[in-house]
Amino acid sequence: MYWEQEYECMTRDDLQQLQLERLQSTLFRVATHVPFYRQKFKELGIDPDGFRSLDELRTLPFTTKQDLRDNYPYGLFAVPLRDIVRVHASSGTTGQATVVGYTANDIKRWSNMVARVLTAAGVTKDDVVQIAFGYGMFTGGFGLHYGAERVGASVIPISSGNTKRQIQIMQDFRTTALVCTPSYALLLADAMEEMHINLSALCLKFGLFGGEPWSEAMRAEIQNRLNIIATDNYGLSEVMGPGVAGECRERHGLHINEDHFLIEVINPETLEPVAPGEIGELVITTLTKEAFPVIRYRTRDLTRLIPEPCPCGRTLTRMERVLGRSDDMLIIKGVNVYPSQIEAVLFEIEGTKPHYQIVVERDGRLDKITVLVEVIESIFFDEMKKQRQLIDEIKRRLASELGIGVEVKLVEEKSLERSEGKAKRVIDKRKL
Numbered sequence: 001m002y003w004e005q006e007y008e009c010m011t012r013d014d015l016q017q018l019q020l021e022r023l024q025s026t027l028f029r030v031a032t033h034v035p036f037y038r039q040k041f042k043e044l045g046i047d048p049d050g051f052r053s054l055d056e057l058r059t060l061p062f063t064t065k066q067d068l069r070d071n072y073p074y075g076l077f078a079v080p081l082r083d084i085v086r087v088h089a090s091s092g093t094t095g096q097a098t099v100v101g102y103t104a105n106d107i108k109r110w111s112n113m114v115a116r117v118l119t120a121a122g123v124t125k126d127d128v129v130q131i132a133f134g135y136g137m138f139t140g141g142f143g144l145h146y147g148a149e150r151v152g153a154s155v156i157p158i159s160s161g162n163t164k165r166q167i168q169i170m171q172d173f174r175t176t177a178l179v180c181t182p183s184y185a186l187l188l189a190d191a192m193e194e195m196h197i198n199l200s201a202l203c204l205k206f207g208l209f210g211g212e213p214w215s216e217a218m219r220a221e222i223q224n225r226l227n228i229i230a231t232d233n234y235g236l237s238e239v240m241g242p243g244v245a246g247e248c249r250e251r252h253g254l255h256i257n258e259d260h261f262l263i264e265v266i267n268p269e270t271l272e273p274v275a276p277g278e279i280g281e282l283v284i285t286t287l288t289k290e291a292f293p294v295i296r297y298r299t300r301d302l303t304r305l306i307p308e309p310c311p312c313g314r315t316l317t318r319m320e321r322v323l324g325r326s327d328d329m330l331i332i333k334g335v336n337v338y339p340s341q342i343e344a345v346l347f348e349i350e351g352t353k354p355h356y357q358i359v360v361e362r363d364g365r366l367d368k369i370t371v372l373v374e375v376i377e378s379i380f381f382d383e384m385k386k387q388r389q390l391i392d393e394i395k396r397r398l399a400s401e402l403g404i405g406v407e408v409k410l411v412e413e414k415s416l417e418r419s420e421g422k423a424k425r426v427i428d429k430r431k432l
């Protein structure tokens with residue numbers, strides 16, 4: 001089932017022609033209405049009317065989060081405030097928040113793109129969709145809400161938090177699709193277990209998860225524990241919000257809405273494109289945004305494109321699940337370490353729970369990582385020897401995966417802080 005088959009299944013030639021036309025009009029729009037881009041184009045000698053091929057994209061300047069901050073709050077808007085019908089902002093936990101705006105047309109297109117993602121995951125108008133993303137300045141709640149309404153589903157705008165009430169409503173309102181972060185889905189699963197909820201009495205069929213990185217092992221755990229089909233969806237507020245890309249029922253990579261976004265994957269150090277299929281940083285140019293177009297936005301998200309056609313029939317390219325962020329990368333004793341590598345190892349070890357935290361400290365002049373891992377209760381009843389063995393095994397497997405030694409500390413179930421939104425996996429005390 002497709003939401004907009006004419007776009008989702010376009011031939012590559014038709015798609016590229018459409019992308020070129022839309023890129024030309026986006027360049028004209030930013031050069032005319034956004035002083036930041038007009039200035040940059042002038043400096044680089046770029047003639048926005050002279051674009052004849054998609055390959056020329058590489059001559060355009062990048063846009064970074066810092067550029068958005070420097071132009072806080074409305075400096076990069078391409079329409080007057082009179083034409084803006086919605087404003088969202090990123091949480092801005094580090095530094096200045098970034099603000100994005102939408103025209104009425106932007107909201108319509110956004111809803112359609114989210115509707116595509118929901119439809120690809122299996123949601124129809126017969127579903128009851130519980131949206132446990134935060135409503136407010138975060139794009140998650142409203143973004144998924146409008147898309148689910150567009151599909152015609154019955155939407156429960158419960159927002160995030162209040163876990164017991166989420167479960168009560170899930171039972172009473174016969175929720176069939178759960179929408180939240182993957183870490184919150186696990187928290188809900190834990191709470192259901194504690195409350196002795198009979199899973200077979202629930203009507204849940206689908207879970208659509210996004211907003212933070214997760215792994216294949218975490219998907220397996222969520223699917224098993226909630227007895228649902230769990231799909232991944234991706235987006236970021238700077239280019240729109242959720243709905244940029246989403247998995248179909250194949251669950252092997254996320255189809256990117258390429259008729260609205262032009263995608264590049266670059267080496268974050270050299271800024272050159274990586275070879276096809278290689279891992280790099282995703283760079284996105286919006287093709288249809290009216291209020292807040294961005295040119296070559298550096299997402300900092302690491303992924304790779306999957307060139308093979310998808311059995312679902314969609315021709316939109318797939319990206320692999322986000323492997324981590326280039327700025328989440330920890331450099332420990334000169335070695336690049338990604339939290340996702342640590343997560344993958346932990347998931348393979350029996351007795352550990354999918355909750356962990358990585359603490360980075362500076363011990364004198366040397367960096368030290370300690371991984372706090374929740375383990376099943378029985379481990380603490382075992383003899384000390386068993387605990388030692390488990391710690392040693394985790395250390396050994398992590399050392400061989402990462403190439404550096406790390407400290408490991410076992411902690412009791414539920415002792416690490418849980419998040420109702422995005423999980424915080426890394427605590428870097430070096431910056432404090």
Ligand code: DLL
Pocket residue numbers: 090091133138139140209210211212213214232233234235236237238241242243299301321322325
């Ligand atoms: O998190 C938009 C969103 C909401 C997407 C709900 C999906 C569902 P921001 O708050 O701007 O927007 O954060 C964007 O979150 O650059 C990624 O690093 C991360 N992220 C989002 N979705 C995924 C995902 C929303 N499926 C940042 N997998 C992005 C991995 C994700 N990381």
